[in-house]
Amino acid sequence: MSETLRPDLALIARTVRQGARVLDVGCGDGALMAAMRDSSQVDARGLELDGSNVAAAVGRGLSVVQGDADTDLTYYPDASFDYAILSQTLQTTRRPDKVVEELLRIGRQAFVSFPNFAHWRGRLSLMWGGRMPVTRLLPDTWYDTLNIHHVTVDDFRALVKERGWTIDGQWFLKGDKETTHANANLFAEHAVFLLRK
């Protein structure tokens, strides 16, 4: 499969252990699952809200269930996966904190990736334009975006600290390149965290 993965997904695909059991929450059409299956013999399962995405994923031979991260994670047993993955879905859930709690219950570790709302472009847009940012990474307008809980790198770190979770890894992306941890809250377009309870 020569499909180009989104940078945060490529990073996750590189990081998961060979042969791990993985639950991809909000797996879309299964691009990450297929990549992990083909390159690392990962036993991947998916959960996805959109029916046509599910059909596409099942159509490529993946085990994907149509369902909602906010309501359906409760049906997965404790510690039934090595990793639970939530890529660019956190900000679309009704209760992001509870969803991450569920990920850490189901998976021994959890990858969480999200667009950083505090990136300087967004800040400029608000500060000078006085308008909610519409950027390459946040292309939708305020009224039709699926993102209902905008979050920044520092917000997320604060949540991690408050809940007493452990950060096993963190990566920051600018375009498709990794960027420094310094001032990530200002310069990172994307953040990927690997958490443990």
Next chain:
Amino acid sequence: MASVPISEDNRFGLRRQARLAGPLRLSSGAQLGPVDIAYETYGRMNADKSNVILICHALTGDQYVASDHPVTGKPGWWWRLVGEGKPVDPARHFIVCSNVIGSCMGSSGPASLDPVTGDPHAMRFPVLTIADMVRAQALLLDHLGVDRLSAVIGGSMGGMQALTWPTLFPDRVESCVVIASTARHSAQNIAFHEVGRQAIMADPHWRGGDYYADGQAPMAGLAVARMAAHITYLSEAGLTEKFGRRLQGRDAKTFGFDADFQVESYLRHQGLSFVERFDANSYLYITRAMDYYDIAEDHGGSLAKAFTATSARFCLVSFDTDWLYPTAESRIIVHALNASGAQASFVELSSPFGHDAFLLECPELNRVVDGFLRGGRA
């Protein structure tokens, strides 16, 4: 790949029938034997017998899944899914479809003859369950020399059999496709069936089920049963689109009780054409089997427990306008499969056709089933 030479083996091909000694021990405790099973096979079993797919039919279905029906002349009931170039393809798969026991298309049922008395069993035939139908299919597979199923596939009552397979024979099933179905019959499902049964039993020609000798079957009752059931297979939107309030072959209401409306005429036609091909007692027995169906009940009330012994992969599909076996029923199964750690896929597809959607044109269904079946070979 080398194939088992089957051309001269009369166990394989169209319009087959096997008499299996049994006896089959039924859920009720009764025994059935010998067991007649009418079936068809398509394609060839490969050398390692790894390409076998069992198709399970619905309440009023039969073994003619991909060949013309001998009574109606219509093409096989699942020709959209099973056939050359389809997801289930005789060029690649060895496909088996058998008539469920209790039915009337050649398998043992109330209309078949009691070998002891030489008369039809009628209501003396033992009451069956979905599990009994599956056990009979397993007997047939033994007879055909099939140990393991690459896949078992069914919609509606066929889905109930498909889902039951890995619970009874966890090591004989590699994958399981359950379409527009459920893990248990709901109160509403049972209620509709009871209406149908009462219509049949209220027909004076039914006579306690012993109507075979005098040539007067309870056709009016069976037709009404079919009409009531047929409504549950459709959707309100589908009925409105197809018929609306349009009148049938007339310009004005007659102020009588003729079939003024197109929808009445359509239902009457459905009822009348059904009685030509179906036995009323079989309708009683099969609806009863469906009502008794509750997989969790057979596993101490836990649906998840039913699937812990199997390593089969599962694919569930529901349709958004199906109110007979709505999406919520499939979700119950999916949650149980997740809890048991089984490999499960599930998708709700969109269709205007209600429950019947699984038999109708739906390219996404074909794509999902094809991908799922091929996924097992990845």
